[in-house]
Amino acid sequence: MEKIVERGLLYDFYGELLTEHQRSIYEASAFQDMSLSEIAQDFSISRQGVHDTLKRCDKILTEYEEKLHLVEKFMKIQENARQINGILAEIKGTQERSEILAKCDSIQLLAKDMIEEL
């Protein structure tokens, strides 16, 4: 499951760097959940050709991430945003003003960390 999410993210970030042909095949496999045989038939290429294209796409996308680490950065930012939302939910249940302000300080650190991540 995690691998599927990761492939989706890699494609979201770097998919535009694939050729149109690669993208069509990749999308048929990853998002339309078609089998190798089905894709082969649709694109009038061999099953092995589909397999090789998918493998090549994964390699290209992974290499971009190894160089740029943008999915990694994005996931860090997303995690911080989630934490901020968690703290905001806590604030709503907090009466004491000093406690609220302390929680705001935690949010500030998370927001600062997001900017520095970039």
Add this chain to the structure above:
Amino acid sequence: MEKIVERGLLYDFYGELLTEHQRSIYEASAFQDMSLSEIAQDFSISRQGVHDTLKRCDKILTEYEEKLHLVEKFMKIQENARQINGILAEIKGTQERSEILAKCDSIQLLAKDMIEEL
């Protein structure tokens, strides 16, 4: 000035996709503020060669951004994080609990928007 910032950001995001040779020349120009002649001498290439390399680097970096829009997305996230910090500063000067909670709602929207931006 804005152009310099933009070039720096493009390089931060996509610089790793240039060759080592391109990176060295680009950094000498953009970050060490060396002239074309100085770089030409340092790298034992012609002044025209330096000029062409820099132009080529800018083109490559710009093309990546045109395809991926990641600098644009991350600038939007950074702007939201700055706004969150602004609201947090306001909260510190706010006494009324209901007002504080309203400001927290604004932060929540900004955090959600950040996640959706990606």
